Amino acid sequence: MAQLFILSSISLLFIGLFGVLTRKNIVKILIALNIMETGINLLLVAFGYVENGIVPILTSNESIMNLTKMVDPVPQALVLTSIVIGLGTTAFSLALAIRYRYNHNSLSIRASEEEEGVNI
Amino acid sequence: MNSIVFLIVIPLIAAFLSLFLGKNDKILAYIVTLFNIIFSILILFSGKIPFNVAIGGWRAPYGINYAVTDLTIFFLVLVNVAALLALTSVREIMEYQFYSFYFVLLSSTNGIVLTGDLFNFFLFIELSTFAVAGLISYKRDRLSTGAALKYLILSSTASIFSLAAIGLIYKTLGTLNFADIANKVNNLNEASLSLILILYISSLLVELKIFPFNMWVVKAYEASKTSVNLFIHGMLGTAGIYGVLRILLMVFSKETGKLTLSGNLSSILMLFAFVTVIIGEIGALTEKNMKKILAFSSMAQLGIVLFGISLGSFDALKGVLYIVISNYLAKFVMFLTVNEFSKVSGSTNYLDMKGLGRRYPVLAISFTISALSLMGIPFFAGFWGKISIIGNAVFSGKLELIGAVLILIASVIEGVYYLRISHTFFSQGHEREGRISRVYCLLPMILALVILFIGINPDSFENIISILLDEIKSPEKYIKLILSLK
Amino acid sequence: MVEIFIIPLVTAFLLAIFIRNKKVVWPLFLISNLYILLKLWTLFGKWEIEKTIYTNYELFGAKLSFTLSNNPLGWYFAFFSAVITLVISVFSLGFNQKTKENVAPIWMLIIFSNLGIFFAADWITFFMMWELMGWTSFFAITNGRDKALNEAKYYLVLSLLGASSMLIGIILLGALTGSFEIFASAYGLVQVFYSEKALSIAAIMLLLFAFFIKSAIFPFYMWPSKVYAVGPEDYITFMSSVMIKYGIYPIAMFIVPVVGSLDLPKILNTANWIQYFVGYLGAISAVLGTILAIFQTDMKKLFAYSSVANMGYILLGFASMNIVGFEGALFHAVNHMVLKAAIFLTLAAVIFRTGESEMHKLGGLVYRMPITFLTFLLGIIAAAGIPPLNGFGSKWMIIQALMSQKMIIFAIAMIFASTGAFMYLFRALASIFLGQLPDRFKDIKEVPLTMLIPMIIMMIGMLLIGVVPGVVMKPLTTALRAVGYNVNIASWTSLEGALKNSTIDLTLVFLIFLGGFVISAIMYILGNKSETVPQEDNYTGGEYPEEWGVNADRFNYSYSFYQPFKEMFEPLLEKISIDEFFASIGRNFEYMSATVQGLFRRGEGAVLLFSIGVLLLILGGWII
Structure with missing residues (x-):
């Protein structure tokens, strides 16, 4: 089961990487970046997975017996932080993309290539 | 000393405050930066180094801890002083976004240097990425x-x-704490260590x-304002070098303090x-x-730094530290000089700055001193670094010899190209309007004098470096400090 | 002894502050040089003086220390270069009246590094002073004028390359012998040579590379002609007489003792391969320098190649590995300083008055600038090696040494170059001073007094050294004896040769020449009175060129002076063009630069390159 998670997250990672490398539209690149981030978050959670594990919440006094069967909560905490970072990055990049569109009149990342001649 | 977090928290609070303060943002920036500097210097002279702070009372390795050792305090002072020096180059009125991004950058670079946990490190690097991206795009034109x-x-x-x-x-390994990883890294097999490191x-x-x-x-150096260049170079660059020194040399090394990646990996790095x-x-x-020239030159200097680190000997590390300080000071002088001269000449093309050295010889001489230091000419600070690194590289092997x-x-x-620029400054130029006030010539001159002083008298800096090297050589002290206290 | 080093630094600082005030700068420069000379005079004989500065800086596990010591050979070079510098600084008082830029502060720094190079006792100090001299001379050559930039760039690249090679050589030497001190490392190198043959030879070659670049030996002989043509003329005098010797001094201090102590096998029973290597480079420099000098039309470039040829003679003297040759080479170093300074001062005076440096545009200046002409005449007689002036003694000693060591080819090369020198020397004399005076120079005057005095001093100097060579030879032999060579202290007036029973008493030679001079003077006075005719009558045969519509000036026979000779050697020189080689390297670097800039200009291939980088890391870690 864990293998499936890891495999799918790595494939998400590569899909995202492919998108970042080949797409020209900035919004598409940002979406691909988001896919990559999702993939990596999934990878982190999958690293903490224990087979047939239970939720890592202490519900009653006896739950402490099942300590070893609990799924690792630390990666889940890391992932929460990472999701928020991804949120911030995406929001900021989109704002930048709007300004980019306003300046270059196009959302292609190749548009800023013809800048020579503007500034020596 | 839980108050160490003030170094990070106060700038963050200021980042929010600056949204509301309008014109007084600059004063707020100076106050907060001065607070940071004074605080770090107080820590330096308080004699309590090295110490360890467990945030929130959660002991390492379960919680995040901030460990202040000699290496940390050295880079902390460098980062904060860089912030103050770079702030002095902000001349005009900036909007509030500039200052709030600046505060975020200040707090995140302080965090990079202070932290003792790998995920926290990642977090602060992400924060600094934001802040730098915002600062680069401040001008809001095409290039920016x-x-x-x-x-x-790219950074994401x-x-x-x-x-x-x-x-x-x-x-x-089951842990994300620097000290704990350093303790347990010997349990990893070669292949997984290589993958992680790559x-x-x-x-x-x-x-x-x-x-x-x-x-x-x-592109980033060309597109941003000069003060942003100084921020990136002084704060982010220095924090990055600290990160490499700490992580590569102390956390992931199997022997004491040397770069011990698998042999081929270190060759590829070299x-x-x-x-x-x-x-x-x-x-x-x-x-x-x-600005592009200075960008390329920064690239090259950091390449020399990495070359010295990957040589794997402590003598070369000593050279690396000399090059770090020489590059730090020299680039400051150069960016400040370019800032002043480009305001007078109207463009950043060095041919337009012809003759400005005759009117403002102090700036031009400081620029020449910095250039000579970067080239590694004797009597300037960079020479000691170059001779250490080249001396160690000549005998270490074939690839190292080619590298040297x-x-x-x-060089x-x-x-x-540097002496050509110097010559252009000193040649006859035509008259221009616009003046540079004497006050702005003072700071480059002081920094250039420091470079000269370190170059002529390396003993002053050598003592500091030996303290730092001692720490890098003994990671077990670091481990003991973090894992045993409190 | 420390005052000798502090005074130039303080003076340089003061000169930089007062840089706009010419009346303060150049007298201050003069006084500094006078002080340095007096201090050096008092240092003669006190060979034990030493000053060490200890540092905490560790290299290869040992703490570095910088030592300056009054070593005899270094004193010899430093003293005579200080004499020449003093004379040039008197000249500079007058020369710089009209210039806009001021080279004095940088020049003072070079004088500081000058003393440092000669008095350094360990390689690190030597290297530090060498690098200081390298970059300051760049600024001195360009001196704020744009037209000098390209040539100065060429010189800078060569100089920095030489310094880098010296750095690796010094590091190798330090690792092989365990010490950075010059004498100790020489001794150690001899011990270690047989066990680590390749590394020792590599160290020697790397050091020689740097020294050859500085002294303009083949194949690095192109830079003097480029640089001397564009630098400020009084500084160029210093550069061509003193600075070009910086490579000669360490060869004499280090390479010659080391090679002399080694027991290498002899080729053809005459000399070992290092001697042949150095000797051939010297011979090629001498011959090539002479030939190229014959082709030049710019007088500064001509004498630049003459300097290259003279450095070749000195190397031939070293290659002979004979004590007479060694003494002759070092004697020639000082002689060359004196005569080159005299010649370049003359050229500077001509340029000061006329602004021209192309020889075919000048002519007939003997009438307007007689003392300049006299200095120049004595200078070229000395340069050609004719008694009773100073060039003769040293060249004679070198040829004696080469003959006694049976190095016939080198002797032939030297004699060819030495006599061939007379071709270009005479050409310079004829083109500049003899011949027809162009109309536009009808009213120029002789140079002012402050510039005449140095030239007269130089004339006296050349004559003095020529007649009484002991003025230079006595200090030289005392110094050599103090270093450890087994020489006799030379006498005042006679020179010893290397072949049996060959000694020359130069006073006798001088008296013979004086006798000849007196006889011809008597014949001149008793002969018929001379009649003054206008200049044109001499060569237009009484015709008036204006009748044919041409200007009298056009018939000045000094353009393309040696055309047949040039045609003879042209094919040879086109095949081996070192200049083209270096220029093409420079061009290739510039193409590469444009490519790299293009790579970074786009910026959005960033992630692609990042991924490629990660792939490379993975490949490197796992496959290789």
Whole structure:
């Protein structure tokens, strides 16, 4: 089961990487970046997975017996932080993309290539 | 001493406050930066170094801890002093976004230097990426938005790789604390250590501007205001070097303090390093825009730093520290000089600045001193670094010898374009309006005098370096400090 | 002894502050040089003086220390270069009246590094002073004028390359012998040579590379002609007489003792291969320098190649590995300083008055600038090696040494170059001073007094050294004896040769020449009175060229002076063009630069290159 998670997250990672490398539209690149981030978050959670594990919440006094069967909560905490970072990055990049569109009149990342001649 | 977090929290609060303060933002910036500097200097002289703070009372390795050791305090002071010096180059009224991004950058670079936990490190690097992207795009013109966007995309991709590495570390070692990883790293087998290191180093090298990870550098330097250049160079660059020193040399090394990657990996790193040097110098050779020249030159200097680190001997590390301080001071002088001269001449093309050295000889002489230090000419600070690194490289092996020869050739090329710029400053130019007040010439002169002083009298700096090297040589003291206290 | 080093630094600082005030700067420069000379005079004989500065800086596990010591050979070079510098600084008082830029502060720094190079006792100090001299001379050559930039760039690249090679050589030497001190490392190198043959030879070659670049030996002989043509003329005098010797001094201090102590096998029973290597480079420099000098039309370039040829003679003297040759080479170093300074001062005076440096545009200046002409005449007689002036003694000693060591080819090369020198020396004399005076120079005057005094001093110097060579030879032999060579202290007036029973008493030679001079003077006075005719009558045969519509000036026979000779040697020189080689390297670097800039210009291939980087890391870690 864990293998499936890891495999799918790595494939998400590569899909995202492919998108970042080949797409020209900035919004598409940002979406691909988001896919990559999702993939990596999934990878982190999958690293903490224990087979047939239970939720890592202490519900009653006896739950402490099942300590070893609990799924690792630390990666889940890391992932929460990472999701928020991804949120911030995406929001900021989109704002930048709007300004980019306003300046270059196009959302292609190749548009800023013809800048020579503007500034020596 | 839980109050160590003030170094990070106060700038963050100020970042929010600056949204409301309008015109008084600059004063707020000076107050907060001065607070940071005074606080760090107080820590330096309080005699309590090294000490360890467990945030929130959660003991390491379960919680995050901030450990202040000699290495940390050295870089902390450097980062905060850089912030203050760079602030002095902000002349005009900036909008509130500038200052809030600046505060975020200040707090995140302080965090990078202070932290003792790998995920916290990742977090602060992400924060600094934001802040730098915002600062680059402050000008909001074509060049800036393009550069900022590309930097953001590249940096996000790199940090995703580092997150993968963090996940792998957690899976194999079960901990994310620097000291704990250093303790347990011997349990890893070679292949997984290599994989983790490859993924992690890739993101570190983006910060360090090593080829082929450094496509963002030239555009970003060209597109931003000079004060932002100083921020990136002084704060982010220094924090990045601290990160490499701490992580590569103390956390992931199996022997004491040396770079012990698998043999081929360190060779590839060395290859990247001296290729960066060559590409940086050759790229700057026919360039006319001063900011691009300084960008290429920064690339090359950091390449020399990485080359010295990957040589794997402590003598070379000593040279690395000299080059770090020489580059730090020299680039400050150069950026400040370019700032002043470009205001008078109206463009950043160095041919337009012809003759300005005759009117403002102090600035031009400071620039020449910095250039000579970067070239590694004796009687200036960079020489001691160059002789250590080249001396150690000549005998270490074939690849190192080739690297040393290429670095020497690269410094010859560096000499050509820097001295050409110096000569242009001192040649006869035409009259221009616009004046540079004497006050602004003072800071470059002081920094250039420091370079001269370190160059003539290396003993002053040597004592500091031996303290730092002692710490790098004994990571077990670091481990003991973090894992046993409190 | 420390005052000798502090005074130039303080003076340089003061000169930089007062840089706009010419009346303060150049007298201050003069006084500094006077002080340095007096201090050096008092240092003669006190060979034990030493000053060491200890540092905490560790290299290869040992703390570095910088030592300056009054070593005899270094004193010899430093003293005589200080004499020449003093004379040039008197000249500079007058020369710089009209210039806009001021080269004095940088020049003072070079004088500081000058003393440092000669008095350094360990390689690190030597290297530091060498690099200081390298970059400051770049600024001195360009001196704020744009037209000097390209040539100065060429010189800078060569200089920095030489310094880099010296750095690696010094590091190798330090690792092989365990010490950075010059004498100790020489001794150690001899001990270690047989066990680590390749590394020792590599160290020697790397050091020689740097020294050859500085002294303009083949194949690095192109830079003097480029640089001397564009630099400020009084500084160029210093550069061509003193600075070009910087490579000669360490060869004499280090390479010659080391090679002399080694027991290498002899080729053809005459000399070992290092001697042949150095000797051939010297011979090629001498011959090539002479030939190229014959082709030049710019007088500064002509004498630049003459300097290259003279450095070749000195190397031939070293290659002979004979004590007479060694003494002759070092004697020639000082002689060359004196006569080159005299010649370049003359050229500077001509340029000061006329602004021209192309020889075919000048002519007939003997009538307007007689003392300049006299200095120049004595200078070229000395340069050609004709008694009773100073060039003769040293060249005679070198040829004696080469003959006694049976190095016939080198002797032939030297004699060819030495006599061939007379071709270009005479050409310079004829083109500049003899011949027809162009109309536009009808009213130029002789140079002012402050510039005449140095030239007269130089004339006296050349004559003095020529007649009484002991003025230079006595200090030289005392110094050599103090270093450890087994020489006799030379006498005042006679020179010893290397072949049996060959000694020359130069006073006798001088008296013979004086006798000849007196006889011809008597014949001149007793002969018929001379009649003054206008200049044109001499060569237009009484015709008036204006009748044919041409200007009298056009018939000045000094353009393309040696055309047949040039045609003879042209094919040879086109095949081996070192200049083209270096220029093409420079061009290639510039192409590469444009490519790299293009790579970084786009910026959005960033992630692609990042991924390639990660792939490379993975490949490197796992496959290789």
